[in-house]
Every structure is written in C-alpha cells, then in structure tokens.
Amino acid sequence: MRGIAQLAKELGISTGTVSRALNGKRDVSDETKRKVMEAAARLGYAPNQAARALAQGTTRSIGFMIELDPETAASSDYFFMGVFDGVQSVLTRHGLDLLVLPCPTTQDRYHYLERFVARGVVDGIILASTQRVDQRVDLLQSVGVPFVTLGRSTSGQGYSWIDLDFEGVVNTSIDRLVALGHRRIALTLPFGEVNFGAVFEAAYRSALLRHGLEFDPRLMFVTRRSEQAGYRIVDEMIALEAAPTAVLLIYEVAAIGIYRRLAELGLTPGRDLSIVGLRDEPTVRFLEPSVTCFSVSLRDIGVAIAEAMLAQLPAHAGAYPPGIVQKLAHLELRAGESDGPARS
Amino acid sequence: MRGIAQLAKELGISTGTVSRALNGKRDVSDETKRKVMEAAARLGYAPNQAARALAQGTTRSIGFMIELDPETAASSDYFFMGVFDGVQSVLTRHGLDLLVLPCPTTQDRYHYLERFVARGVVDGIILASTQRVDQRVDLLQSVGVPFVTLGRSTSGQGYSWIDLDFEGVVNTSIDRLVALGHRRIALTLPFGEVNFGAVFEAAYRSALLRHGLEFDPRLMFVTRRSEQAGYRIVDEMIALEAAPTAVLLIYEVAAIGIYRRLAELGLTPGRDLSIVGLRDEPTVRFLEPSVTCFSVSLRDIGVAIAEAMLAQLPAHAGAYPPGIVQKLAHLELRAGESDGPARS
C-alpha cells in the first residue's frame, strides 16, 4: 500500500477525502484539510503523475518540441532558452509543467511528434522551426490537440501562432538603407524550408517594389547560421558586376564573418558595406563597429505563446479570452554604426 | 470505449491478447500478432502513456534537468543541444524518451526536481550544472532514483557522472605555456558555485606547484560567460604590477572580448598575451588569429551519459554492464596562434 492509501491510513481517513483535501475541493472541513496538507508535506507525498493523468484524463503538462539539427539549430538554442523561460513563467502560475521534447537529428519530425500526441503525453504542444508547409500543423489540427506554433506556416488554417515581425524588420531596414542612398541591397536567406525564409524574401521583394527598386535574384544568398557563411558571401557580393552596397542578414551571426573578411580586404563596415542584422544577440552586440540590428524580448515571446496555449485549454478557460491568437512580436531598431551613406 | 478496447473489438479478440501482441510477448500466434500490428498502424493507435505507466510502474522516459539562468546558462545551451543529441541516440534505441526539464530562473532547483521525482514523471534523471555541494544529488540518492550527473559534485558518494577532463586541460595548457616561457599565467573562473570552478582552480594550483611557480590570487578572475567579461579583464591584468603573460579561460567566449581590447590597445594575441580557451565552439573557432583551445565531442558525452543511465535501469539490465560509471571526457588540444613565447 503506497501513495494516497498510505497517507489515508496514517490519518485514519479515506483516500477520497485525502484526494479532495489535496486538490482543495469542497466537502472537506478546514480541520482535516489542514491535517492532510501537513501530513503530505511531512511525508513528502505528491500524487503519482500517471494515476492522476489516467483518472483525470489530463496530464497538466505542455510539450515544447524543438529540433536538434547540430548544423543550423545549434546556435539558435540561444534563442530558445529565453523563450522557455517566458513560457514557464506563465505555465507554472497555472500549475502546468513544461516538457521540452528535443527531436533527434536522425528522426523524422512528423513521426516524432505523432508518437507523443497519440500516447497522450502532453495536453498541448508548442511547435518551433515551422516549415513553409508543415504537416505537423495538419496533424495537430486533425486530432484536435491544442497547439501554438512559434513561427507561421502555410499549412492548416486558423490556428494560434506567435512569430517575429519579419515584415517590419525588412521594411524598416530597407527604408533606412534607401534613405541612406542604397539602391542595391543584398539579402541573406535561411537554408532549408523554414517558413520565415519565405516571409523574409516576400517582404524584401515588396519593399523593393515599394521603393521602385529593381529585384535582382543574384543579390539573394542562401546561408546557414554561421560566421563562415558571412565570410564567404563578401567575396560573392564583390564579384558581382554591380556589387550591392548593403546587406540585410537573416542570421545576424554572419556579421562576424563579414566583418572579418572586410577587414582582410581593407574595407570598413558601415562605410564600404552597410550591414543590418536581425537580432541583437550578445555575440553580435559586441562587434566593433556596432551592428545595426533589432531588439526583441524572447521572454515576452514565450509569455505570448503560453497565453495563446492557455486560451485553448478547457481546464483554464476564463484565465485568458478563448479563441485563436496570432501575434507578431515587434522588433525594435537598435541603430548601430554598421550602416551608413551609400558610396558609389 | 477507446484505446485498446476498441482495437480489440475491431479485431474480435480480447484486450489482453492485443496488449501482448503489441508488446511482442509470447503466447500470441504470429498470425494474430501480424493482424494486430496492422490494425494498430492503420488506426494510428498508440497505448496511452498514463495507463501504461500506471500498470507497469515505469514511464519509459528519462528527464534531463537544465537551468534557465539567462545570465550564465543562456549561452551554454550551445553546449546542451549537442549533448541532448547524443543522449537521444542511445535512449531511442532502447525505447526510452528524453524529456528536457528546464528549471525556470524563478524556481529553486531543488524543489523543482523534487516535484518531478516524487510524482514519478520519469524513470531516471540527468543533472546538469552540478554545484560544488549539490543537494539534488543527496535527494536522488536517498529516494533511490537512477541518475547521472553531467559534472561532478562533492555531495553524495559513489554515483555515476560524466564530466569534462578539466584537470587534463589545465595540465596540458600550463605545461604548454610554461614550455613557451610563461611564468605568470592568469586564470578565469566561473561565477557561482558550479563544481567545475573548484576543479579548475585546484588543477591550476597543483599545476603551478608542479612547475615550481608561485601562486598569486590576483591572477584569478571570476567571470560570467560573456564577451564583455573578457574585455574587462584585459585592463585588470595590465594594471597589475607584474602583469601575466598568458591567460587560461574557463569560458572561451571571453576570448572575443580579449581580442577586441587588445586590438584597441595595439596589442596582439599570441604575441603580447597568450590565450588558451577551453572549448572550440564555432564563434571562437572563427577568431583571427585562431584561438588555442580544446576539442571534445558533445555527442559522445551525451552517449556516455545515456549509457551510464541504462546501466542503472533494471528493465535494461544486461544491455550495459551494471554499476556506477564515472568518466572524464578527454579534450584534445587544438593548437592555434593565440599563444606563443613569453615576452618579458
């Protein structure tokens, strides 16, 4: 006899009463409630998760699926830790646990997720690294599991997502660069089928159009998230017959490589080539001259995700207005010295 | 009627047989086994996790607790993603899931862990960021939950751990620097009570002793994991009456700051100050001149952790020789150009 039964025997009352007391339900006198709480704390008792989940039909935990691609994702984890913290801060207040589910490099992301939802390990799912067309969204919608995605996708319809305002970043950047006299502005795009690549490119095209600038596909560079990638594209840009005078980076870390290559060539960031990065992560923030980029609170993004999740959980209805929420996190410009007037 | 009952009805057999078939047990004909498998795949059936855990008394999942300190840990996640991948690669082969448990900044690490083990959410625990004295180790040992720590601790006794060979790194580094003529070698130490700080310092002291060099506490600098920290200590070192000619970094990322400050002062890494970093993470690997540091496979560390865990799980006895395993991961020197002959 273990668990609640032992506790009940110890107190000389029934398991039902103990359970009610622990869960703060009615039909229990304050006196017994107190006794039970005290005994539980003293014996270090906590209700068995499996039994509780089975009886209630709910696990009280939310899964956050991430991917472990060592090539590209390895450095974006920087990103996730901040988000996790934000998610946690909200979930714990509602008695929910956060379980991070790291999909191994060798496994298919769809099947990995499928197993977890089919077995009912979590009550809700948070998805990251959304692809342009992402079957996981369709899966979750069809089985009816509450979910929120960090990043948009063209799959599914009418679901909750939180994403960075890439359009805003592109518009602000291009406006700024154009105002500085730039006419040929290069762009780096993420390798792979992540959705924000398409978003970034579309925003870029429409911004050019808005300014009456010509779109030149040779000014777009697909890169992985690495310093090396930045190093390489400098030469590629220079080799063009009409080299760009500015570049907008989807992976700000590339700035490090660009700086180094420019230095080797005797060129100066902000003078010979204007550079605008996406996010002001610490490493980039430390560069000299400082990189013009954008600031966003990762924690706030996490909070928004958690709130969007709570809005979908029946057990927590009322805490947040129900319904789908789709939110773009604003990125605030942090003007640095890596961009300046265009030189011809 | 859901789950296995529905599946059984569909096939016209009992739930017991279905369960046996799905779990590949005996007492089921190959014919029915085949039919059940087929039906399960067709209907997308997977046994409910809670029910299974309750019946078997085992969750088939391992928890990996990490901490979300945005200040120090945020950038060490780089580190974790690689480790996760290694752990996963082994666990999945044995039908075990990996659940990452991120302890929020606001919560006490001990109570966070306590709740998870008391509720029986996981069969085993992997601990990171072990403190010099870490009550979590005592807790896990007292309740008898299988666990492995990534990093040592002075708490507890005779438990399994995997750690970096900090002693090896220090010895190799000091030997190398001394051979280059350095006599005053500085050291950076981690902020906080993490155990590897103490290990690093102890190894440093004994290495100095071995070479007959004087120990000077003023040559030790406690730093957080940041570029900024490196930037700052340059001035602090120079300000000393007898400035060090070399420095050994616990957080290699500090090299970035050191490089920058040296450049501002018109000094050159490897000539005016020799620098040796711990791990060759991408950002540092990209510096120019290249940083002398050490290489270690994060994935292998993860693999070792998982194997140490399996050795403790009764259900998997035999897969790996039972017993505690304590292993130091070797760090291979990657000689760069950031260190050179001492100048007086």
Next chain:
DNA sequence: CGCTCCTCCGTAAGCGTTTACGGAACTATA
C-alpha cells in the same frame, strides 16, 4: 486410445488517482 505437453487466448485483478453518489451527523426552521 489415453495421456502429457505445448500453443494460444480470454478473464479479471490489479496499478494509484479522482469523483459521483449516498448517507450520517448536525443545524436551522416551522
């Protein structure tokens, strides 16, 4: 043919909680 042994399957009792239901004791009301 009778016996034993093996193969395969159904039955049902758990696993540790939660929770609907009913009932005992007590209070308030007429």
Next chain:
DNA sequence: TATAGTTCCGTAAACGCTTACGGAGGAGCG
C-alpha cells in the same frame, strides 16, 4: 418535535493498460 437543509466523509466505480492465471484445443507419444 418533525422536517428540511448543510456539512462532511466513506464507498466504489471508473480511467486504459498490463499480466498472472487458467483453460480449450491440438500435437505428440507410448
């Protein structure tokens, strides 16, 4: 005093799965 209404608690049936147990049927043997 009889009745209705509260308050508190015990009982037991779920939740979905696993697994010990037993039994039916067939094969193999003497």
